Amino acid sequence: MPVLPDDAIAALLVDTTPYLSCDECFERMDVHVEAVVADPGHHDPGMERHLAGCAACDEEALSLIALLTAH
Structure with missing residues (x-):
């Protein structure tokens, strides 16, 4: 049986209230x-x-932040 890393388990348990879809x-x-x-x-x-x-x-947000803050 595969074992999930701790960070993957933590991501699955994140409270997503208020819910926002990927499209939103x-x-x-x-x-x-x-x-x-x-x-x-x-x-x-x-x-x-x-x-x-x-x-x-x-990852998309971090990429955009890096792009906007690049000198």
């Missing part, structure tokens, strides 16, 4: 990333929860 996350991604770059203290609970539990969307 993608629609809000640009605005969210620009807000985070402008103010690192910016909070969007729906986006934060989704990104904590979705590696694909989180």
Whole structure:
């Protein structure tokens, strides 16, 4: 029987309330990333929860942040 790494188990157990689908996350991604770059203290609970539990969307957000902050 395969064993899941601890980080995979933790991602499956993340509370995703308020729920945000990948499509909704993608629609809000640009605005969210620009807000985070402008103010690192910016909070969007729906986006934060989704990104904590979705590696694909989180990777996209991190890539956009890196692109916007590259000098």
